[in-house]
Amino acid sequence: MLLMLNLNLSFSQNDSIANVTFEEKLDIIMLLTETFQYSAAMKELKAIEELNPEVITESIENEVAYRLMLSRVYRLSAQPKDAIHQLKILPEIKDNLNLKLKVDFRRAALYAESPGLDFDLRAKKALPIINNGITLAEKIGDKNMIASFYNLKGSFLYAHCLTKNKDCLDTLQNVKPYYLKSLDLFLDIGDTLNYHNVLNGYFHLAIDEKSKEVDSIFELVNYYTxxxxxxxxxxxxxxxxxxxxxxxxxxxxxxxxxxxxxxxxxxxxxxxxxxxxxxxxxxxxxxxxxxxxxxxxxxxxxxxxxxxxxxxxRIKQNIIFSLLLGTLSVILIISLIRQKRLVIFTNKVNKELNKANNNYELLLKESNHRIKNNLQMIMSIIELDKNELPSDENKVLENISSKITTIASLHKLLDFKEHNQKVDLRTYFNEILNYFENFTKKKLKFSTNFSDIKIKSEKIIYFGLVLNEIISNTIQHRGVEGKIEIAVVKEDELYVFTYRDYSSFGKFEKNNGIILIEDLIKRFEGFNYSFNGEIGEYKFYFYD
Structure with a gap:
């Protein structure tokens, strides 16, 4: 909001202003800011704070006037954070609503033009203060502050429209009423200085919009100038x-x-x-x-x-140029015809390639389906033979059956996804765990924690066989029933696999099962494999 000077003073920056009143000092400092002498203005403000600090805290009106002026100098000196800080350290104003409106207006203006914030954040901070200020000013009937807040709101929305660099005709139409309300109010109370200030903003909008009324606004601005x-x-x-x-x-x-x-x-x-x-x-x-x-x-x-x-x-020269241009046009038409023929040929080749690719995908899908059916048939034959064999031989067949199930689970997923490059680990492992829960004699209870990860199909088959072999070891060596913990979680840039069944293997000796697990982990490109026989824990790391 513009401030009107009460004095017409002329002085040198080296002159002393110690003999004038507090209000006169602030008027002089305002004059310095309006002539871009910000360093001199800051010097005089600091002199007041050092030589007469008591005059600042003498009344809430003095403190507000001083902080507002100091905030103004900081703002004009491109120090917005310091400007906002001066308003934040003011005591809470409850009784003097006119004074509160002045502070709220300056705070909203600072947020609206704060260069350190994007416009959306500025709007989030400034617009609520502006809207509350309009409501409060209308409540107490302060036309000057109502007009000032309307002008600030119009200016902010207009600046927001320009900064977004987009078609904002609707926004500009919404801006006009705020400028017009502000102009009417300042004209009503006879405040020609602020009326001229708002008129400048409305003129700027009319120029950018190239509105029909720009010429009439020009005459008005020219008159006030x-x-x-x-x-x-x-x-x-x-x-x-x-x-x-x-x-x-x-x-x-x-x-x-x-x-x-x-x-x-x-x-x-x-x-x-x-x-x-x-x-x-x-x-x-x-x-x-x-x-x-x-x-x-x-x-x-x-x-x-x-x-x-x-x-x-040059008209004669243009005739020759026109002839050359006509020749170039003929050449361009011939080139376009050739280009069109090339496009037709390319489209034909692309259709043939798409047809061949569709045939390939159909063949791959059919292959996965046939492999899955064949594996299911083999498993059915094994299940039939198990009923006619001793229990020791049944264990061998069960081990073979679980490995076939692991492979079949992968083909099942590939069949569903139609030639997938990668397979979801959680889905694949759950297929294997469901098999062991439903088809083994021992009751198994799994506790799982799987990260979202997809692994190439040619690698995940080895991972599935690792899990199959470890669960088989649990079924073979575990003495008591209990929870089995399985986790695949991400740590930094890699993943860690942990399997813990709390079995006690006693004195551990590396057997064929452990050797097979180590070989499968290497094929899977896992590393840092470790086995703790006291708690039945298998652990290794891998990249996706």
């Missing part, structure tokens, strides 16, 4: 008038004239309110450069007139 002495509004208006001439009227000469007026305003303000000679010389140099640009632009216009005459001479 001619009759205003308030530096920030003048600078913004001159800049926007220049853009209007360049983007709407395509008048580069008028654009440069507005830029000259803008620099003249800046030089005048710096001359009145600062003794910074280097800054003045810089602005005067820019002023002279702009005048030179105007002269250059006039020369360009004259050159364009000469270019029109020269273009008539």
């Amino acid at each position: 001619r009759h205003s002495n308030y530096f920030p509004n003048l600078i913004t208006s001159r800049n926007l008038l220049g853009h209007y001439y360049m983007l709407i009227k395509q008048d580069s000469l008028a654009y440069y004239q507005q830029k000259v007026l803008e620099k003249e305003t800046l030089v005048k303000e710096k001359t009145q309110n600062s003794d910074n000679i280097i800054q003045k010389l810089k602005l005067l140099y820019e002023f002279d450069s702009l005048k030179a640009n105007i002269d250059l632009n006039r020369g360009i216009i004259e050159q364009k007139d000469l270019a029109i005459i020269e273009s008539n001479k």
